[in-house]
Amino acid sequence: MKAYYNDTTYAILGILTTEYRSGYEIKQFIDNSLNHFWKISYGQIYPTLKRLEQDGLATIDITAHSGRPDRKAYHLTQKGKEILREWLEKPIQQLPVERNEVLLKLFFANHQTPAQTTHLLKDYHQKLIELYQTYEGIEEIISAHDSNLKDARYWLFTLDYGKRTTEAAIAWCEATLKEL
Template sequence: MAQRNTLQYIILGLLSQAPRTGYELTQDFAHEIGEFWQAQHSQIYPLLGKMEAQGLIAHTVEVTGTKLEKKRYRNTAEGQAVLTAWVGSPTPTMATTKDEFVLKLYFVQRADDTRLPGMIKEQLRIHREWLQHLEARRQLLFADPDAASQQFGHYLILDHALTRERQYVQWLEEQLARLPHN
């Protein structure tokens, strides 16, 4: 089965919210979308050209200052139809995560491995910091109860991320407590 180009759907979704420049799209991946999906500048810009050639998006040129030209992209009717169809389509596969820490754990042979306490403590620090970041994002974006109803999908994603991080921190704490060397 061919893999979907999920990045194109994310771009269509962002453009459905408001027209954006390539730079603004890149910033969305660094902040909002980056909490659950990664994409680099080197992936985004070539895809914009491809999507425009396919008729999914179009751009207008804006001049800022005396010389700087920026392309501001928006969805075409065809692009909006593709996005609408994708959002409503089934998601039949379970997502897999690439977690290097968990992969390393797979190769640890013994509970008394002296590397384990340090590894787990490092992950606890990282995940606690990320949990604090997510809690701050929720406070910033959804302190007003009406905000959650206006951006319900974003609210659900953030709630999912918070739940996942709380469970990960709890699991790490439990594993650290089980170790003979902690």
Template sequence: MKRSENKSRYAILGMLTIAPMSGYDLKKFTEKSMNYFWNENYAWIYPTLKQLEQEGLVVSSQEKQEGRPDRHLYTLTEQGRAELRRWLNEPTVFHETPRNEHLLKMFFADQVPLSITIEQMRFWREALQNMLTSLEDLDRQASVVALEQKVPQGRPYRLLALSYGLHMGRAQLVWCEETIAKLEGLP
């Protein structure tokens, strides 16, 4: 079986089309803008940046900071932009199974007391509500930007991804509410 390709490289290349960023900036960007569909952690970001630099897809530079270590900024090269476009032109194969620890626990929840499962569902509902609130804030900010007519090039595409997040978050929240009601009705 063929090992799946590291898609983190394309996430990083894509983020670098927006602006030069440090590893820290990339992590913060994913947390703020993409975490409802894509997440990167430092354990993947830094080795991937190093690999991308070795391949000539990004270049790094150092930025002096007052009272702190130098900041390493990464910039996309033309070769990196071409690699991103090559990947974007490939069809996406819909065979990836998402990993959802919460649903995995739900699948085997008969092994713990019902009260534990209800408590975990309530925790998940709260986390979903927080995520949805963040996405709704992003959506409101996007509306303000549209009114001020500051329309960045990638904006329509990012708004479509945001719309997906809003729909998925709302659907998951409905499922969560229904599941809690059903669990509370169990003997």
């Protein structure tokens, strides 16, 4: 029987193709990159790493540190690489479903004052501008420090998606505020 793996498993298999190997390093990588489009908590990372090791998809190297807990570094096995490749080659199952609190509140905005609706959209607009600036900062870091990595090109593609969708949301906010 073939094992079933969830998207968190595949995300961590993918991360293990980079230089990030310990649970802590994986979480740092997620917080600085994937977290903008894929959330994974510590509570998901460690059980997933344990399962990867149990299923033979990863091995562990343990390094002792005096006065500190041992460092566990995870490495993909050939089987892990094959499972990741199989998943990457499968077509997507469904389009992403967006859960957007601003849109939900706007949908029912007839039940609040126009001033409250305007405030909601102006606040959202400002947060989108800040997010866009964050994306620009990440792009500068990748271009300056990681541009020689094979993965950097694909990191920039996903970042471009984030920038473009944020630009579209900013334009939508501006048009909606104008209509109000």
